[in-house]
Amino acid sequence: MSTKTQSAPGAASASTDPLALIDVDHVRFWVGNARQAAQFYAHAFGFEVSQLSDLTTGCRDSASFLLTQGNIRLILETPLTTSHPAAEEVRRFGDGVKDVAFTVFDATKAWEQVMRNGGASAYEPRTLTDSRGSVTMAGVQAFGRTVHTFVSRTGGYALPELKQGGVFSPGFATAGDLAVNARNRANPCGLKFVDHCVGNVELGRMNHWVRWYEEVMGFSMFKHFDDKDIATDYSALMSKVMASGNHLIKMPINEPAPGKRKSQIQEYLDWHDNTPGIQHLALRTDDELTSVAELRRRGVDFLNIPEAYYESVWERVNTMLKANGHEMVKEDHQRIRDLGILVDADEEGYLLQLFTKPLQDRPTLFFEIICRRGSRSFGKGNFKALFESLELEQERRGNL
Numbered sequence: 001m002s003t004k005t006q007s008a009p010g011a012a013s014a015s016t017d018p019l020a021l022i023d024v025d026h027v028r029f030w031v032g033n034a035r036q037a038a039q040f041y042a043h044a045f046g047f048e049v050s051q052l053s054d055l056t057t058g059c060r061d062s063a064s065f066l067l068t069q070g071n072i073r074l075i076l077e078t079p080l081t082t083s084h085p086a087a088e089e090v091r092r093f094g095d096g097v098k099d100v101a102f103t104v105f106d107a108t109k110a111w112e113q114v115m116r117n118g119g120a121s122a123y124e125p126r127t128l129t130d131s132r133g134s135v136t137m138a139g140v141q142a143f144g145r146t147v148h149t150f151v152s153r154t155g156g157y158a159l160p161e162l163k164q165g166g167v168f169s170p171g172f173a174t175a176g177d178l179a180v181n182a183r184n185r186a187n188p189c190g191l192k193f194v195d196h197c198v199g200n201v202e203l204g205r206m207n208h209w210v211r212w213y214e215e216v217m218g219f220s221m222f223k224h225f226d227d228k229d230i231a232t233d234y235s236a237l238m239s240k241v242m243a244s245g246n247h248l249i250k251m252p253i254n255e256p257a258p259g260k261r262k263s264q265i266q267e268y269l270d271w272h273d274n275t276p277g278i279q280h281l282a283l284r285t286d287d288e289l290t291s292v293a294e295l296r297r298r299g300v301d302f303l304n305i306p307e308a309y310y311e312s313v314w315e316r317v318n319t320m321l322k323a324n325g326h327e328m329v330k331e332d333h334q335r336i337r338d339l340g341i342l343v344d345a346d347e348e349g350y351l352l353q354l355f356t357k358p359l360q361d362r363p364t365l366f367f368e369i370i371c372r373r374g375s376r377s378f379g380k381g382n383f384k385a386l387f388e389s390l391e392l393e394q395e396r397r398g399n400l
């Protein structure tokens with residue numbers, strides 16, 4: 001899906017639909033120390049520390065590192081001055097995602113369309129140009145602190161060039177030959193692209209943001225889950241999955257649901273200055289077992305799945321697969337259990353998934369590692385097991 005480029009299907013509608021999204025251009029994190037965060041994501045998750053923009057390249061107010069793996073591009077940015085807007089946000093939110101940026105054919109036209117649709121500007125279109133080409137970016141204000149930047153690229157900055165290791169934008173330079181990059185090439189984690197990005201919003205605000213994605217961004221609803229799907233004795237949430245017009249980009253939106261005790265979504269909001277934001281990025285792999293084994297070897301902390309989960313999972317999953325005429329789960333069942341991986345099936349096939357613990361001190365952002373074998377859903381059958389595991393963690397933090 002997100003591996004499609006500018007010549008892919010979707011191009012046909014480009015002349016008529018400025019909001020035809022081509023790809024997740026990049027995900028921008030605002031962090032307290034980009035240089036150290038880059039080392040963490042490189043060592044723990046196998047990202048290449050590819051390029052940077054900082055004092056040495058002439059950027060005077062922030063330092064940014066471009067990390068790449070497959071078709072995933074993370075920008076880790078830290079403010080160098082108190083007047084940079086990231087300074088205030090890092091103070092309020094800790095490290096986290098500021099911007100989920102989409103590649104489009106014309107960023108200015110996309111931004112203008114959003115303004116006509118009733119959206120709010122985060123920042124007006126601006127173009128950086130040099131002899132190599134140009135990059136235009138324009139920002140739209142989404143839920144809470146979150147921004148969607150539209151990015152259009154020309155010449156040597158075009159997306160196909162970027163995917164081949166080209167320069168991110170004017171102002172970026174190669175990070176040089178870092179030892180961690182050589183180690184990662186020898187020991188790949190196999191992460192390919194951003195499968196979905198999930199946002200948390202306040203109680204009662206999910207439908208507002210669902211309408212916003214429909215009316216302002218041209219998305220449509222792909223799936224929804226209510227608190228009967230996603231509840232344990234204690235906590236619950238509701239979720240609707242929004243998909244861009246061409247279904248390349250999926251953005252589930254969660255809100256807390258009342259339970260006996262505190263929803264994990266409410267815990268996120270409590271530690272995120274009561275402000276909506278990105279809860280997790282799901283990163284796609286073609287081989288869940290190899291990816292999770294390598295990530296575990298590197299010391300990534302995943303949620304612990306209760307042993308009891310594996311007593312019922314095969315019957316649940318295989319019954320669904322058989323009923324719909326699909327092959328059974330082909331991955332080694334014992335290794336799935338040893339690696340603590342979750343499995344779920346629907347009418348279209350199955351998926352394997354696993355969730356990290358929070359990636360920073362606050363219980364806010366985490367990653368999901370997901371592999372799809374036909375299934376296009378989000379692991380509804382795992383919600384109960386998963387939430388029980390999450391609640392144990394919440395309890396340890398004194399937040400349940």
Ligand SMILES: [Fe+2]
Nearest residue numbers: 198282368378
């Ligand atoms: Fe997810």
